Each structure stands twice: as structure tokens, then as C-alpha cells.
Amino acid sequence: MLCEIPGRCGRAHWRKATGAVTNGVASIRQxxxxxxxxxxxNLGVVLRILLLVNGFAALGAFARxxxxxxxxxxxxxxxxxxxxxxxxxxxxxxxxxPALRSLPSALCWFAVAGGAAVLAAVFRLLLTGxxxxxxxxxxxxxxxxxxxLAALLVLTYFGLRDRAFSPAVAEARLMALTARIRxxxxxxxxxxxxxxxxxxxxxxxxxxxxxxxxxxxxxxxNRDLTTLEEELALCRQYLNLERLxxxxxxxxxxxxxxxxxxxxxxxxxxxxxxxxxxxxxxEPGASTGEIAISLSRRGDRIAIDLANPFHGERRxxxxxxxALDNVRERLMLFFDLxxxxxTSVSGGEYRVxxxxxxxxxxxxx
Numbered sequence: 001m002l003c004e005i006p007g008r009c010g011r012a013h014w015r016k017a018t019g020a021v022t023n024g025v026a027s028i029r030q031x032x033x034x035x036x037x038x039x040x041x042n043l044g045v046v047l048r049i050l051l052l053v054n055g056f057a058a059l060g061a062f063a064r065x066x067x068x069x070x071x072x073x074x075x076x077x078x079x080x081x082x083x084x085x086x087x088x089x090x091x092x093x094x095x096x097x098p099a100l101r102s103l104p105s106a107l108c109w110f111a112v113a114g115g116a117a118v119l120a121a122v123f124r125l126l127l128t129g130x131x132x133x134x135x136x137x138x139x140x141x142x143x144x145x146x147x148x149l150a151a152l153l154v155l156t157y158f159g160l161r162d163r164a165f166s167p168a169v170a171e172a173r174l175m176a177l178t179a180r181i182r183x184x185x186x187x188x189x190x191x192x193x194x195x196x197x198x199x200x201x202x203x204x205x206x207x208x209x210x211x212x213x214x215x216x217x218x219x220x221x222n223r224d225l226t227t228l229e230e231e232l233a234l235c236r237q238y239l240n241l242e243r244l245x246x247x248x249x250x251x252x253x254x255x256x257x258x259x260x261x262x263x264x265x266x267x268x269x270x271x272x273x274x275x276x277x278x279x280x281x282x283e284p285g286a287s288t289g290e291i292a293i294s295l296s297r298r299g300d301r302i303a304i305d306l307a308n309p310f311h312g313e314r315r316x317x318x319x320x321x322x323a324l325d326n327v328r329e330r331l332m333l334f335f336d337l338x339x340x341x342x343t344s345v346s347g348g349e350y351r352v353x354x355x356x357x358x359x360x361x362x363x364x365x
């Protein structure tokens with residue numbers, strides 16, 4: 001559906017949309033307090049586990065090496081022993097992630113360490129065979145012990161990391177990011193209201209209500225993911241205020257027929273980008289400028305593409321960096337390495353591409 005954003009959205013719908021999403025919605029607290037099991041379905045977690053375990057194995061190979069000439073061969077042999085159970089463990093814990101997250105910390109650690117030990121022993125048994133001498137049994141026991149030790153090392157690392165980036169620290173960073181949003185549109189909006197307060201008092205009153213609603217959202221804690229529907233309602237309020245000031249110079253088109261509105265995104269993700277597009281793409285132009293936004297679902301990911309006019313580096317496009325860094329940090333806080341933000345300039349347009357994993361609000365049973 002390709003459509004112009006309507007001039008106003010219902011007051012009741014907007015006030016409902018501005019409420020925090022708390023029922024069944026993921027928070028920035030990705031790991032509950034006191035629970036140190038990593039999210040084995042998170043790309044960043046998987047990459048860190050691969051680096052940590054392989055680094056641990058490489059250090060062991062260096063420690064036991066007696067001849068430097070044999071080190072490459074020993075590393076290859078060690079990789080043949082380490083990689084199969086490591087990949088198997090990642091697949092197993094990916095499948096068991098919901099069950100692991102429901103366990104108390106002690107049981108979760110026991111399950112992860114035990115699962116890693118069993119997988120290490122099974123793969124060692126497959127490599128050595130059952131017909132080998134008594135040394136094979138000892139080797140299988142050593143493999144199980146090293147598997148459990150590697151799992152405990154990983155869990156300890158993520159436990160320390162979780163404490164270092166505790167919810168209090170993450171929420172403080174998120175609040176600081178929220179405070180960076182430029183306040184210039186507040187003054188512009190107030191001036192626009194003053195400009196129509198005599199000629200159209202009802203519109204001026206509605207604009208003040210919209211401004212109040214918008215700042216109510218800005219002053220919330222914003223530590224929970226919000227639905228895309230609610231984020232778009234916030235953007236409509238913002239664009240209504242800017243349209244009051246810019247009039248026909250501001251044209252906005254949305255394409256979102258392929259995007260589920262229950263998709264969860266960081267709060268205030270699109271509004272700073274729209275503000276950026278207005279400030280850098282519409283205001284410097286003398287004629288009508290268009291902001292185009294496309295939202296779609298592509299498999300298990302949500303794709304968001306935003307384009308606005310580009311007026312050259314001599315304009316204040318260098319100021320784009322603050323809003324972009326703001327959103328990029330939000331994506332990192334909520335989604336780690338699973339989300340991305342890229343920018344480009346082509347055909348006289350400044351483009352922003354965002355990709356986030358598709359997560360949705362849990363529906364009541």
C-alpha cells in the first residue's frame with residue numbers, strides 16, 4: 001500500500017499507542033537479573049562463543065607445544081577435535097534456548113556444562129571408535145572434562161559481561177541517547193502554533209495536544225521494545241507538527257503493505273531519522289521535497305528503508321552523524337549484532353537502510 005500519511009490520527013488511538021509495551025514484550029534487559037544464561041539464538045552471542053572457545057583451545061595448543069615446526073599440524077588436529085562438538089553444542093542450545101531460559105541459574109549452568117560434556121564425549125567416541133584400547137576411554141573422559149570446562153568458561157564470561165553491562169548501565173545509556181534528540185523542532189513547532197493560533201485556533205489546539213503527546217513519549221524510560229504500529233503513530237504526530245510549519249513543502253510517502261505491524265522495534269527509532277530527513281533534506285530546499293519510507297518483512301527480518309533529498313556536502317549533512325549514531329547504539333543495545341544500519345548517497349538522495357530481526361508481541365492465550 002502506497003499512501004500519503006493522513007493529516008491526523010485519532011486521539012484515542014494515539015494515547016493507546018503511546019503506552020509502554022510490557023505484556024510479553026522483550027525489554028532491554030535481555031537476560032533477567034540474576035540469570036546469566038546467554039541467548040544462544042543471538043548472532044553476537046554465537047560469534048563470541050566461537051571466538052572464546054577457539055581462542056581457549058589455541059592457547060592450550062601453544063601451552064603443550066614442544067616444537068614450533070609441529071604447531072600448525074597440532075592446531076589442525078585440535079580443530080578436528082574441537083569444531084564438531086562446538087558446532088553441535090551451539091545447535092543443541094539453540095534448540096533448547098526457551099527451556100534453558102526458564103531454568104534457575106544453577107540448573108541452567110548444569111544443563112549447559114553437562115550437554116557440552118556429553119557432546120564432546122560422543123564426538124570423541126565417534127572419532128576413536130569403540131574397539132580401541134583402554135586409552136580411548138581415558139581420552140573420552142578427558143574430552144568430556146574439557147567440554148564441561150569450556151562451557152563453564154563461556155558461562156562465566158557471559159555472567160561477568162552481564163554484570164558489567166547490567167540493566168542499570170544499559171538503561172542509563174538509553175536515557176542518555178534519548179536526551180540527545182535535537183530540541184529544535186520544539187521551538188519550530190511552538191512558532192508554527194503561534195502563526196495559526198488566530199487564523200485556525202482549533203488546529204493550534206490540536207497541534208499543542210500532539211506536541212504534548214510527543215514529549216510524553218520522549219520523557220518515558222523507553223527501555224521496552226515497542227510495536228511498529230505504535231512507532232508509526234509517533235511518527236505521524238511528529239510529521240503533523242512539521243507539516244504545520246512547512247506546509248506543502250513536506251511530502252511523505254510510506255510503503256508498508258508487506259510489513260507486519262506487530263513487529264517489535266526500539267522506541268524512538270524512526271522519529272530521529274525523520275527529524276534528520278526534515279532538517280537536512282526538506283528545510284534547505286526551496287521547493288517540495290519528498291521523504292520516502294519503505295517497510296517490509298523479508299523472512300525473519302524487518303527491512304526499513306528511508307530516503308530524502310540530498311543537497312550536497314556543503315549543507316549541514318555532517319549533522320546526520322548524531323542521529324544515526326543514536327539509532328545505531330539503540331539497535332546494538334536491543335539486538336546486538338543481529339541488527340544493522342547503513343547509509344548511502346545516490347541519485348540526489350540520502351538513504352538509510354535498517355535491518356532488524358522480526359520479533360513480535362506475544363499474543364494472550
